[in-house]
């Protein structure tokens with residue numbers, strides 16, 4: 716049985732979902748993702764656009780794709796990393 720590289724790496728810090736019906740296929744998010752995790756679909760949505768798709772692994776939750784997207788509700792970014800607070804004191 717083979718082991719995929721993703722299985723041995725740290726858990727993703729983020730996850731992205733794209734609402735295929737809201738996406739206009741402008742490609743801004745594809746060009747903007749610093750990790751090259753987004754691409755345009757080969758199939759068309761209801762309005763005849765090729766919507767963006769997430770590769771499924773590696774998102775850092777930087778949210779750059781969310782901020783460049785001109786369509787409200789097309790992209791949702793989830794932060795998956797648990798944040799540990801250490802009870803830092805002042806003074």
Ligand code: SF4
Nearest residue numbers: 748774775777778780
């Ligand atoms: S949140 Fe950042 S890393 Fe994740 S898909 Fe969007 S641009 Fe790429």
Ligand code: SF4
Nearest residue numbers: 738739741742744784
């Ligand atoms: S920036 Fe928004 S509208 Fe443009 S391709 Fe990406 S998800 Fe679709």
